Amino acid sequence: MKQxxxxxxxxxxxxxxxxxIERSLKRIGYDVLGVAPxxxxxxxxxxxxxxxxxxxxxxxxxxxxxxxxxxxxKSNPTPVVVLTAHESTDLIDKASEVGxxxxxxxxxxxxxxxxxxxxxxxxxKDWMEIRRLNKQLQKEISxxxxxxxxxxxxxxxxxxLNKKKSDFLSMVTHELRTRIAIIQEGVSxxxxxxxxxxxxxxxxxxxxTLTNITRLTRLAKDLLDLSKIEAGKIDLRRNPMNLxxxxxxxxxxxxxxxxxxxxxxxxxxxxNSLRMYADADKITQIFNNLIDNxxxxxxxxxNITIKIDDxxxxxxxxxxxxxxxxxxxxxxxxxxxxxxxxxxxxPGYKGAGLGLSIAKGLVEKHGGKIRVDSxxxxxxxxxxxxxxxxxxxxxxVDDDKKFTEIIKGFxxxxxxxxxxxxxxxxxxxxxxxxxxxxxxxxxxLPGMSGYEVVxxxxxxxxxxxxxxxxxxxxxxxxxxxxxxxxxxVIPIFSKPIDPDKLKMKVLNLLMN
Numbered sequence: 001m002k003q004x005x006x007x008x009x010x011x012x013x014x015x016x017x018x019x020x021i022e023r024s025l026k027r028i029g030y031d032v033l034g035v036a037p038x039x040x041x042x043x044x045x046x047x048x049x050x051x052x053x054x055x056x057x058x059x060x061x062x063x064x065x066x067x068x069x070x071x072x073x074k075s076n077p078t079p080v081v082v083l084t085a086h087e088s089t090d091l092i093d094k095a096s097e098v099g100x101x102x103x104x105x106x107x108x109x110x111x112x113x114x115x116x117x118x119x120x121x122x123x124x125k126d127w128m129e130i131r132r133l134n135k136q137l138q139k140e141i142s143x144x145x146x147x148x149x150x151x152x153x154x155x156x157x158x159x160x161l162n163k164k165k166s167d168f169l170s171m172v173t174h175e176l177r178t179r180i181a182i183i184q185e186g187v188s189x190x191x192x193x194x195x196x197x198x199x200x201x202x203x204x205x206x207x208x209t210l211t212n213i214t215r216l217t218r219l220a221k222d223l224l225d226l227s228k229i230e231a232g233k234i235d236l237r238r239n240p241m242n243l244x245x246x247x248x249x250x251x252x253x254x255x256x257x258x259x260x261x262x263x264x265x266x267x268x269x270x271x272n273s274l275r276m277y278a279d280a281d282k283i284t285q286i287f288n289n290l291i292d293n294x295x296x297x298x299x300x301x302x303n304i305t306i307k308i309d310d311x312x313x314x315x316x317x318x319x320x321x322x323x324x325x326x327x328x329x330x331x332x333x334x335x336x337x338x339x340x341x342x343x344x345x346x347p348g349y350k351g352a353g354l355g356l357s358i359a360k361g362l363v364e365k366h367g368g369k370i371r372v373d374s375x376x377x378x379x380x381x382x383x384x385x386x387x388x389x390x391x392x393x394x395x396x397v398d399d400d401k402k403f404t405e406i407i408k409g410f411x412x413x414x415x416x417x418x419x420x421x422x423x424x425x426x427x428x429x430x431x432x433x434x435x436x437x438x439x440x441x442x443x444x445l446p447g448m449s450g451y452e453v454v455x456x457x458x459x460x461x462x463x464x465x466x467x468x469x470x471x472x473x474x475x476x477x478x479x480x481x482x483x484x485x486x487x488x489v490i491p492i493f494s495k496p497i498d499p500d501k502l503k504m505k506v507l508n509l510l511m512n
């Protein structure tokens with residue numbers, strides 16, 4: 001912008017100084033719009049005349065220069081050069097905060113005026129761009145916050161609706177299973193002849209009815225399992241198990257079914273016994289769901305293979321078949337509820353498309369992942385992993401080392417990690433430090449009674465939730481014990497103990 005195109009407003013209450021500056025500006029070639037005698041007038045004239053720049057005195061009546069500059073930048077952003085008798089760091093900081101672009105001392109030289117105006121206009125341009133970007137950023141932040149809040153509200157609403165749906169499904173399914181059980185019992189009574197003789201035709205109808213009731217029972221069970229998984233209400237009851245032996249039992253239960261269909265069911269298991277700490281019932285359910293699918297989609301003469309690999313951190317399992325296979329475009333749908341990709345030929349249970357959804361939920365509950373590989377006409381393999389969970393740690397506390405060895409012998413077959421302590425002080429220290437999953441405690445200990453040990457363990461937040469089993473050769477005063485355990489229930493075994501009852505109690509406490 002040329003000098004004669006730059007329109008300037010002077011804000012100065014000293015007439016002589018303002019006249020001197022006006023003459024200098026005109027001499028250089030600037031267009032002076034006028035002189036404002038105070039800060040308020042400077043704001044009004046800026047808003048009405050729209051100068052390209054304002055030369056603003058700091059000390060003015062009515063409103064000082066900094067306050068006037070602040071109002072100008074808010075209502076009609078304009079480059080400002082401050083006129084001051086004494087330039088200081090404090091003044092520069094305050095002036096910069098309100099949008100001042102440059103500074104001039106009183107009675108400036110023409111070259112100083114030109115330089116200050118150039119700097120102020122350049123800085124104002126940068127300042128306006130920063131202001132624009134900041135407004136845009138604030139707008140985006142506000143929009144993002146509103147979007148996030150809206151999304152959060154929507155998610156919360158969806159969670160509540162999903163919970164209501166799962167609760168409703170669970171309630172309906174529970175009621176359905178109860179009614180189905182009553183119907184099943186009635187049909188069975190009739191088939192057994194307990195309600196009187198039935199004809200051949202009636203027997204055929206009732207037998208077919210019983211078959212369909214069995215299918216309906218399975219569907220109700222699947223729906224109940226799925227509703228629990230979706231609601232996060234599936235609890236694992238982990239216990240020591242031998243996966244290899246579990247697989248063998250599962251295979252045996254399918255002997256009749258695979259023989260009737262002419263299918264071979266094979267296994268590829270580790271040579272060594274594969275012990276793990278998991279929910280045996282849930283793992284059996286995973287394999288059953290996958291094997292059922294494999295049998296359903298494998299024709300006579302085909303093979304199904306169950307393979308187990310013991311990896312470093314996980315156990316990798318697979319169920320492979322030589323069945324009809326799945327198209328690549330359908331693989332992503334497999335774990336969706338009620339999805340049925342292809343139908344098995346001939347009679348038999350068709351399913352409701354819930355098996356893989358349930359298997360996925362149970363695998364993930366065990367800390368694993370599941371995936372499917374398949375080719376049309378060549379078969380399908382479902383892979384899944386099970387996380388290796390450490391076996392529980394049990395702290396046995398007894399000053400009689402021989403008795404401690406006896407207890408260890410009872411529990412060693414279950415692969416528990418056994419720790420030992422021989423007096424009251426040692427057990428409290430080890431319990432805090434090692435956080436055992438269970439404590440088996442003798443009441444007669446050197447240095448500290450069993451009652452005091454129990455009290456300290458239950459009063460310490462670090463050990464409060466560790467379950468305790470008391471084993472004692474003397475009478476245990478339960479009234480005295482109840483005063484220190486805060487309504488907890490501690491099972492008590494008298495010496496000599498029943499090994500099977502002890503092992504069952506240990507298992508129940510650890511599972512719960």
